[in-house]
Amino acid sequence: MPDPLINTTSDIAVRPVLKRAGRVVMVAVAGGDAIGAERLAELVLTHEGIPGDRHAGFLRPADVRVPWFERNAPIHNERQVSIVSMEDLAVIAGNLGVERVEPEWLGANLAVGGVPDFSFLPRGSRLFFPSGAVLAVMGQNDPCRIAGAEVERHLIGQEGLALRFAAAAKRLRGVVATVDRPGSIRSGETFKLRVPEQWIWQG
Structure with missing residues (x-):
């Protein structure tokens, strides 16, 4: 009998759906122009994202992350929510040679724990929270000097972190997500994770 994880017409290996659980360590809102966020006890989500957060909205202007679009052209906002994991932040801190990097x-709007290799969650993964809120992962969040400069600003006497941050945080910067279903997220609660079927298209 053929392997159920193999598409026999093209020999592409398909990994089945995975279900895991994690915990919410921190929630925060990033208002204004500065990159830093303010911790809250509870995060409220609408279909447009997080009210008062600079990334809220159905649309956003195209930037350097999407060079296939004309700069500032209005495009679908796939960056409503920024999520990092405490485990990945610990690795970043180690790469930088510092004690800690705070979400x-x-x-970050959300810091989570208990999910290995969180930054590698594939597009289409979904986080389900007790309130009924659901977040859909849209892709990895690329590190940049702006975030590195904020880390350097908080760690007095650690000059040069801004320049080293992008390399230290590559593929560890977490993911961006959109709101599938509104609700609220509270610090300390658990969530369920559903990772869709995965495969590598050979082209």
């Missing part, structure tokens, strides 16, 4: 320094 709010990077403008």
Whole structure:
């Protein structure tokens, strides 16, 4: 009998749906122009994102992350919510040779724990929270000097972090997500994670 994880017409290996659980360590809102975020006890989500957060909205202007669009052209906002993991932040801190990197320094709206290799969650993964809120992962969040400068600002006497941050945080900067279903997220609660079927298209 054929392997159920193999598409026999093209020999592409398909990994089945995975279900995991994690915990919410921190929630925050990033208002204004500065990258840093302010910790809250509860985060309220609407279909447009987080009210008062600079990334809220159905649309956003195209930037350097999407060079296939004309700069500042209005495009679908896939960056409503920024999520990092405490485990990945610990690795970043180790790469930089510092004691810690706090999630709010990077403008994260949500910091989670208990999910290995969180920054590698594939597009389409979904986080389900007790209130009924659901977040859909849209992709990795690329590190940049702006975030590195904020880390350096908080760690007095650690000059040069801004320049080293992008390399230290590559593929560890977490993910960006959109709101599938409104609700609220509270610090300390658990969530369920659903990772969709995965495969590598050979082209």
